[in-house]
Amino acid sequence: MMLPWLDNARPLYLAPMAGVTDSVFRRLCKEHGTDVLVTEFVSADGILHRNQRTQEMLIFRDEERPIGVQLFGAEPERLAEAAKSVRDWVRPDFIDLNFGCPVNKVVSKHGGSALLKDCPLLERVASAVVKAVEPLPVTAKIRLGWSSETINATTTATILQEAGISAIAVHGRTKEQGYSGVADWEAIAQVAEIVSIPVIGNGDLRNINQIVSRLVSTKVRGLMIGRAAMTSPWLFRRAKHFLRTGELIAEPSIEERWRHILRHCRMAVAEADSERHAMTAMRGRLMAYSKGMPGGCTLRADLQTVSSVTQVEAISERHLEEVASVSASGDNSEIIHLGNGTPAARSMPLQAANY
Numbered sequence: 001m002m003l004p005w006l007d008n009a010r011p012l013y014l015a016p017m018a019g020v021t022d023s024v025f026r027r028l029c030k031e032h033g034t035d036v037l038v039t040e041f042v043s044a045d046g047i048l049h050r051n052q053r054t055q056e057m058l059i060f061r062d063e064e065r066p067i068g069v070q071l072f073g074a075e076p077e078r079l080a081e082a083a084k085s086v087r088d089w090v091r092p093d094f095i096d097l098n099f100g101c102p103v104n105k106v107v108s109k110h111g112g113s114a115l116l117k118d119c120p121l122l123e124r125v126a127s128a129v130v131k132a133v134e135p136l137p138v139t140a141k142i143r144l145g146w147s148s149e150t151i152n153a154t155t156t157a158t159i160l161q162e163a164g165i166s167a168i169a170v171h172g173r174t175k176e177q178g179y180s181g182v183a184d185w186e187a188i189a190q191v192a193e194i195v196s197i198p199v200i201g202n203g204d205l206r207n208i209n210q211i212v213s214r215l216v217s218t219k220v221r222g223l224m225i226g227r228a229a230m231t232s233p234w235l236f237r238r239a240k241h242f243l244r245t246g247e248l249i250a251e252p253s254i255e256e257r258w259r260h261i262l263r264h265c266r267m268a269v270a271e272a273d274s275e276r277h278a279m280t281a282m283r284g285r286l287m288a289y290s291k292g293m294p295g296g297c298t299l300r301a302d303l304q305t306v307s308s309v310t311q312v313e314a315i316s317e318r319h320l321e322e323v324a325s326v327s328a329s330g331d332n333s334e335i336i337h338l339g340n341g342t343p344a345a346r347s348m349p350l351q352a353a354n355y
């Protein structure tokens with residue numbers, strides 16, 4: 001199946017993150033240069049039961065395209081039925097299947113990463129969904145395996161390819177690791193060597209250095225960025241600019257960061273039933289945004305209790321006064337290393353063929 005955003009390009013995806021990558025955040029990331037979006041994971045059962053909250057999670061705007069709806073579940077027929085409903089209701093650009101979620105509530109029902117240790121069921125789920133929604137492309141997101149003793153990503157990726165899956169995102173950790181340890185990019189690279197469908201690499205991409213070096217040193221056809229986007233959604237734009245021109249654009253200044261944060265708050269409130277509810281839900285997001293800001297400790301303590309946009313505005317004004325003398329706009333310390341360990345001359349454009 002065709003995924004036109006992968007033709008002659010190595011796109012940057014925003015990783016699906018439950019409770020984080022809602023439509024507001026996806027739109028903000030898109031403005032900051034994300035190429036491909038995926039919804040938070042959505043339960044196939046929730047779709048079949050016409051659960052209201054589930055239906056809300058499927059809503060996206062046209063400007064979010066290309067976008068995939070990520071589904072989780074364990075029963076081939078139910079997932080296939082849910083995928084058809086999603087296709088008919090919201091017409092996404094692709095369906096993505098979650099085979100990586102490590103959360104007990106999901107794996108205890110044989111969903112998410114539990115399917116990585118049941119290859120026959122994995123194959124049946126993938127085939128059923130592919131057939132149900134043809135010609136809409138179906139992609140999958142996997143981890144390396146269930147545990148370090150049972151790493152099987154090359155096997156599961158091959159099974160998925162044969163089942164008609166169009167592209168696979170590989171998070172370089174096992175289910176047992178959760179989010180601990182580090183992503184194993186050699187294992188991701190191996191998957192990209194073995195299958196012929198596009199592999200999207202995922203795990204611990206935090207800066208331009210890492211983004212460039214993963215593109216240079218592996219055959220992945222795209223990259224997926226999760227937690228770093230929660231702190232620095234502008235990473236997409238900065239990375240793409242560097243890949244295009246070989247030049248670095250500065251990190252946003254503290255003022256620009258606050259403008260972004262306040263905009264995020266206002267957009268979240270505009271789409272919620274109540275400001276208090278929206279802002280309580282924003283607290284975690286504010287924690288992520290405050291990472292790396294000067295005076296982060298006090299800032300985080302303040303942000304942890306907000307329940308209105310006015311409070312965040314007041315905190316931002318106070319913070320800007322406190323750090324008036326500190327400018328975060330310079331980014332001169334950032335040196336980009338190519339795959340061979342050589343720092344890139346900032347003025348030397350990287351040729352597309354090099355990565």
Ligand SMILES: Cc1cc2nc3c(=O)[nH]c(=O)nc-3n(C[C@H](O)[C@H](O)[C@H](O)COP(=O)(O)O)c2cc1C
Nearest residue numbers: 015016017018040041141171203204205225226227
């Ligand atoms: C808060 C949170 C929620 C997540 N929710 C999902 C999800 O719904 N579906 C999914 O496939 N992965 C989910 N993930 C995993 C991410 O998509 C990604 O694979 C992981 O964070 C590693 O990438 P990173 O190092 O760039 O963050 C979630 C991760 C986090 C931190």
